[in-house]
Amino acid sequence: MKNVAMVMTIQDPASQRLTWNKPPLSVLVIKKVQDVSVIQPFIDLLSWLIFEKRMVVFVEASVLDDVQLKNNTYFNPVRDKLCTFKEGKDDLTDKIDFIICLGGDGTLLYASSLFQQSVPPVMAFHMGSLGFLAPFEFANFQGQVTSVLEGHVALTLRSRLRCIVVRKNSDSLDKKSHSGVLVLNEVVVDRGPSPYLSNIDLFLDGKHITTVQGDGLIVSTPTGSTAYAVAAGASMIHPSVPAIMVTPICPHSLSFRPIVVPAGVELKIMVSPDARSTAWVSFDGRHQQELKVGDSLKVTMSIYPVPSICAQDQISDWFDSLAECLHWNVRRKQRQFD
Amino acid sequence: MKNVAMVMTIQDPASQRLTWNKPPLSVLVIKKVQDVSVIQPFIDLLSWLIFEKRMVVFVEASVLDDVQLKNNTYFNPVRDKLCTFKEGKDDLTDKIDFIICLGGDGTLLYASSLFQQSVPPVMAFHMGSLGFLAPFEFANFQGQVTSVLEGHVALTLRSRLRCIVVRKNSDSLDKKSHSGVLVLNEVVVDRGPSPYLSNIDLFLDGKHITTVQGDGLIVSTPTGSTAYAVAAGASMIHPSVPAIMVTPICPHSLSFRPIVVPAGVELKIMVSPDARSTAWVSFDGRHQQELKVGDSLKVTMSIYPVPSICAQDQISDWFDSLAECLHWNVRRKQRQFD
Amino acid sequence: MKNVAMVMTIQDPASQRLTWNKPPLSVLVIKKVQDVSVIQPFIDLLSWLIFEKRMVVFVEASVLDDVQLKNNTYFNPVRDKLCTFKEGKDDLTDKIDFIICLGGDGTLLYASSLFQQSVPPVMAFHMGSLGFLAPFEFANFQGQVTSVLEGHVALTLRSRLRCIVVRKNSDSLDKKSHSGVLVLNEVVVDRGPSPYLSNIDLFLDGKHITTVQGDGLIVSTPTGSTAYAVAAGASMIHPSVPAIMVTPICPHSLSFRPIVVPAGVELKIMVSPDARSTAWVSFDGRHQQELKVGDSLKVTMSIYPVPSICAQDQISDWFDSLAECLHWNVRRKQRQFD
Amino acid sequence: MKNVAMVMTIQDPASQRLTWNKPPLSVLVIKKVQDVSVIQPFIDLLSWLIFEKRMVVFVEASVLDDVQLKNNTYFNPVRDKLCTFKEGKDDLTDKIDFIICLGGDGTLLYASSLFQQSVPPVMAFHMGSLGFLAPFEFANFQGQVTSVLEGHVALTLRSRLRCIVVRKNSDSLDKKSHSGVLVLNEVVVDRGPSPYLSNIDLFLDGKHITTVQGDGLIVSTPTGSTAYAVAAGASMIHPSVPAIMVTPICPHSLSFRPIVVPAGVELKIMVSPDARSTAWVSFDGRHQQELKVGDSLKVTMSIYPVPSICAQDQISDWFDSLAECLHWNVRRKQRQFD
Structure with missing residues (x-):
């Protein structure tokens, strides 16, 4: 018998998947600031989460001061159902089951900054911005959010x-x-x-x-x-x-x-x-x-990563973003016998 | 309580150290071929392992045909005590407790090729060759090998x-x-x-x-x-x-x-x-x-890495080899107010 | 007065233009081999040069053996008017006023190899291949070749x-x-x-x-x-x-x-x-x-460059080819306030 | 005869050498500021230029205020013989035959800034600083300056x-x-x-x-x-x-x-x-x-380069500075059969 048997454990990236201990009830929605184009998707998402999914929805207190929202009649029925918090004042720990970001990498960086310890899973919609950290497209958001709530998704644990x-x-x-x-x-x-x-x-x-x-x-x-x-x-x-x-x-x-x-x-x-x-x-x-x-x-x-929900899976999402955002190895193909 | 608490396990590289289940008895010694300068160190090492440390020492069968060794009178008393094997013919699995290489990265690559499954810990002396994989200097080899036999050393598990x-x-x-x-x-x-x-x-x-x-x-x-x-x-x-x-x-x-x-x-x-x-x-x-x-x-x-014994520790060994072999960031310092 | 006045001469790349000493009479046409798609353009060009422009047209002797041409009825009237030469056998020096290439960088490299001393000006059509050295598009070749024959063009002298x-x-x-x-x-x-x-x-x-x-x-x-x-x-x-x-x-x-x-x-x-x-x-x-x-x-x-005729000018042609062939600094633009 | 014969003129870098129209009489000496180690060489050089070579020597007016020089008894006899100028006030055009810099690349950059049109030839001593633009060593400066005054030197015209x-x-x-x-x-x-x-x-x-x-x-x-x-x-x-x-x-x-x-x-x-x-x-x-x-x-x-005097020649000076300042391709040589 061998004196010392050296064997490594190798983790399959496909094995990292989202598993809920209990059905998620509360969701924090973060939207890009100063971008008119996300106003209507933001309202649509909030309405659907509140009235269809019956979830507890958190937004930042300052969002309610947004002039674009104040003047939007569709926002009124939503406003009263929202929970709010203030950055640096209210403690979100243990209150949020998962996070939805609308609007590019900046929103995910902001979400990360709100949670200095354990971070709830984050689903990020790129809304047309550069989407290294935001793989989801907003069209048909209902189906995609439902899949996440049911736990049928891959996760990338992004270290910090x-x-x-x-x-x-x-x-x-x-x-x-x-x-x-x-x-x-x-x-x-x-x-x-x-x-x-x-x-x-x-x-x-x-x-x-x-x-x-x-x-x-x-x-x-x-x-x-x-x-x-x-x-x-x-x-x-x-x-x-x-x-x-x-x-x-x-x-x-x-x-x-x-x-x-x-x-x-x-x-x-x-x-x-x-x-x-x-x-x-x-x-x-x-x-x-x-x-x-x-x-x-x-x-x-840190031992507290940002659990970032994949649109497809860890490998496909990353290579898609390399091609999309960095044009990685995009080239004109040489013709045969040129 | 949080629905899903995402915490990562982070391994401290300093925690990987050699631990023997029982005192090591058998050692495989590999020497660089076609290099006259390693002949005498090779004989000195074998003598010491056999007669001082009373270990079972393996070498490749072809080594005994080396003309430089045949004509060396110091080698005669050693020769009869050696165990030999032939690559591709004899099975070394479970027979070797650890490996000593004399002569640069090539010998460690060769050692790796001999073990297609679990590899015993390898101690590699660079003998003046480029030493990315061979951190040990041969001078005072007795003290260094003794430390390894006593288990007082750090390991780098090199994946394959x-x-x-x-x-x-x-x-x-x-x-x-x-x-x-x-x-x-x-x-x-x-x-x-x-x-x-x-x-x-x-x-x-x-x-x-x-x-x-x-x-x-x-x-x-x-x-x-x-x-x-x-x-x-x-x-x-x-x-x-x-x-x-x-x-x-x-x-x-x-x-x-x-x-x-x-x-x-x-x-x-x-x-x-x-x-x-x-x-x-x-x-x-x-x-x-x-x-x-x-x-x-x-x-x-592969789940079978090459356990490579460190001369100092994982971090120091690597940066020393970057500086030594690749001149990494070696530069002339700019004088103040130049 | 200054002892030594050091002044450099700086050449404006726009000053390099084609100037004919006398109207060009003879043209060498080189086509890409093993590419069916250049057969018809090749015949069209030859016909036009011979019957419209009344030029002396040279092609390689081996071209006449091309099966695709032999069976092409449009080629027959052209064939008898052609002058031919054999690489390594016939001397082209002083016989050719300018060169037209059909088919990508390979044809220009080949043209270069035919002239080991002074090279006549070369006009290269890329015919859909990667066109670092071949900036011209074949559509409306008549107008473009006429411009060259009249000397209204910029030149890049490509050193060898x-x-x-x-x-x-x-x-x-x-x-x-x-x-x-x-x-x-x-x-x-x-x-x-x-x-x-x-x-x-x-x-x-x-x-x-x-x-x-x-x-x-x-x-x-x-x-x-x-x-x-x-x-x-x-x-x-x-x-x-x-x-x-x-x-x-x-x-x-x-x-x-x-x-x-x-x-x-x-x-x-x-x-x-x-x-x-x-x-x-x-x-x-x-x-x-x-x-x-x-x-x-x-x-x-060498003191003998390849005079390469520009489609636009030295600067535009080069940057166009960097973008087209190498995707140089092609990137998705970041949105404002993203 | 060829219609257009395309031939390039290729300049041999070795052909650029310093030629004086008449023996140089005036020299501007620039020294590195805030560096005590150049004080004595500076005085030695000035003395030699004034008393041995009988040259007209210019320095910046502010140099005379340097405390290190004021207190240096060796400087007194030199001081009275110096011509001075003030940057941005006095016009140096046509007054200076050549320039000597003591102290690294910074002094040559400064010399360049003083001459916004034609620049006299510059001889730069590196004085132990990083010497990309300053190839001369100060030891035996007399022989080296004499060679320059006699015109036996190569020049690099550094464009601006x-x-x-x-x-x-x-x-x-x-x-x-x-x-x-x-x-x-x-x-x-x-x-x-x-x-x-x-x-x-x-x-x-x-x-x-x-x-x-x-x-x-x-x-x-x-x-x-x-x-x-x-x-x-x-x-x-x-x-x-x-x-x-x-x-x-x-x-x-x-x-x-x-x-x-x-x-x-x-x-x-x-x-x-x-x-x-x-x-x-x-x-x-x-x-x-x-x-x-x-x-x-x-x-x-600009049509006005900085004529930089070579210690050896254009090629050797440059490759020496690449090795010295940037460690260009400095590497440990691999042993044979390693």
Whole structure:
């Protein structure tokens, strides 16, 4: 008999499917702001969820102030049935069974930001926007939502990164810094408005790995590999791969190829002590703040992914979005014997 | 309470360590061929394993025919104590507790090829060759091997790909085809000696994903991402990431960026029906064979990895080899206020 | 007054236009082989040139053996008026005023190969093939050819590379080797059918510049920068730029970026003395031959370009072909406020 | 006889050499600021030029205020012999025969900025800084400067780009805008501090070529191809090639490869009318200014290059700097039969 038998467990992506413990009752609907074209679909969806499906429907409180909705007579019967919440004030934890987004990747990024721990399954309709994270078309939404409510669908668990900024001079971490910010695409450290190259030190599990001299550094999830990272030259990673991607932005070094590291590592990023200027950090393109010499950014993978409902399945959805959004390997076919 | 709580399990790479069920007794030693400089280290190692450590030591039968060894008087006392085997004839399964390689990546690729199922842990000394897969230095080998025998070491489980060629006209799969070939780096489908571009169809889980028009296609493990794939432009993936990398070779399409897919998918590669010429497939750079129209190549991740013993740990070993072998991000530092 | 006044002459690409010394009388027509769809256009063009324009029309002798033409009744009246020549036998120098190609880049490459010194202006119709070198559409060919005959057109002078293979053991250069081969796209030195990496030494003006370890090396004209070189990662160079491009194929080194050198340098390429295997050289994808240790390949820019007639002008033609053939920067536009 | 004989003139880079019309009498010496290590070499050089070579030596007026120099007793005898000028106030045209720079690429960029028309030949000592534009070592400066004064040296004519910002609402161009700014490396249009992607329209000779969606766009000289452009993925172009390089910065499109266009074209860059935000333009990393919707930037190649004196020759100097500054194709050699 073998002394040590080394066998790996390999997960079939097709095995990740949505399973409800009990029939879902409450739904949060998020719509794109400042886009007139989603007003009518939004009302249609709310009406159907409330009056046909008898569900408890949540929307953001500020939605009710939308002038486009206020003046819409179809919205009146819906308005009174809605539950509302305010971001940063009301706690949604354990109140929402699933989420519907109307309007492109921005709405899903917003949904992600609302849930800093476990996230309910999200069904995202792209509504004509670029749909990397939003695979569903709105036509015949009733049939599609019904399928989801019945649990007949595939899921992609999109991992998120927990980012914590540790300030040099803070004796104790304040609560918000401690819990950190979750990003679905990427955290970027760059030179911001400075004309000088960044000098950024990268550590993995406490070890100094390399120094980035260039415009900056992107730490992204596999989901984010097709966002800013791909523009900076990264390979594209399917969102189900448990990994963290590190991509330099315009590095001064010819040999600084992007790298992909295991999901379980801790990254630390600091402005080099001998850097000429500070750096700037932003989270999914938002909340930009300065990172001074001595400050550091810690990044780990969160155990709370965004469960993103597939229109078809994990593989088809991803390759469809590569073709649709990035024209991946779209080419004119060469004729035979040309 | 939440209807569905989505939480991911994230493995810490530092948690993968070697654990012996019982003290290891048998060891297979593989040495680089046609390299005089490894002869003396080889004899020193064998002597020490046999006479100091009282282990059962296996070598390949053909090694005994090596003229350099035959004429070496130090080898005589060792020779009689050795167990031998012949590749393709003797079954090593369950006989070997661990493996020591002397001489660079080639020896580890060879060790991998000997074990088509479970592989014993491998300790590889680079002996001055390029050492992506061989992190150990031979100086003070006694202390290092003793540490391994005592189980005080980190492991990297290097995944392998099972590759099966299915011929168009074979009614039934012959046994060898059926079990397939395992590769540790990559399987390559290219135009071989043909001057024409390849036209290769790629399928994932049965779906046609894209067509490659170019010099060919590399399907690699994360270990192989730093071999041929990196030369073809791929990002570099740590060997612990459970994923399969697909990299085109000189694609005619500007937008054909490499992709990384989950470990659990099945890939199928076929010469396009309208291709002008056939293609050629090779496995870890060996066993090149023609792939005709109608033939197909199936690739899945094997459950049998190569357990590769770390000199330090998973993270340090990998970044050291990136710097050493690929000069990754090695650059002259810009002076301040230059 | 200045001691030395340094001023450069900068040529406006729009200034390169076709000017006839005397009205053109003779035309060589080249058609794509093995393509039924060009038969009728071919006959239509010949008839018009002979009976309407009263020109002397040359075709290759082998064309008359084409079964498709023999059986075509429209071809009979044309046949008797044609002048013919045999490649490698009849000298076309000074006999041809201009050239018309029917059928894609291959026909222009062929036209180039017929004229090893000065080349008459070439008008190339793409006939539905990929048209990097063939910008004209055949519909309304009469108006377009008439414009060319009247000299109302822009020209792109496409530089060619003169390639001379010098064998190690040849006491004196034979005549053919001495004059060399002219390529319009590129000369490639690669590992051919060998599984080993190439080791190729590159010299410029007699100085050893670098050693290529990888699949091979492409030396291309700016015209060729959009052919094999672009697949290997090169930037794209407008054909009017006087330069030579050197692009490695899958180099083992991360930092081996393609380079562009001045038109006036001499390149020499040799298999490294310590290479494990020989290399193979091919010229515009043809005439593959082995390059052994000690042999060398010399490459210089020829003073005889291919004068390629523009459909619009140098700039528009090139960017149209980038978009059409390579989908250069074709992308879905992001919506506002998405 | 041929109707039209098409022959190209190909310039040998080795033919560009420095020739003095009369012995050079006046020299401008520029030193790196804020670097103590160049103080003593600066004084040594000035003394030697004044007392040994009897030349008229110019320095910037502000240099005399340098505290390091004021307190240096060796500087006193030199000080009184110096001619001074003030940037933007005194006209140097026709007063300077050649220029000596002490201290890296920055000093040569500064020298370039002082001469908006014809530039005297420049000899640049790198003084330990990154020396792409500064090939000379200071040890034995006397022999090297003497060689230059005698005219025994090769020259590289480094082309510059004339950049003119045209404001939407300016009825007439003011004088400074009209003459424009000359850059030696590159002009960059990017998103500046804005978090949004740029949308930039690119025109060549008045034709709309493409729209850049990404971090920005670099228009560079061949000299600049090894500066910011190479970090953004461009191929490297020898400074003698008459061409303009256009390189996108992190483009959203996978297929947006850098391009190289002939020296004679006019480029125009505008913020797209439907862009979400304005853009920022900077010239050789300086003078950053906002580019609003409707403003445009015109770029053409100047007829006034920077004549840069070679330490060896055009080819050797360039490849030495590629190896030294960018580690171009530096790699560990693979051993035979590894």
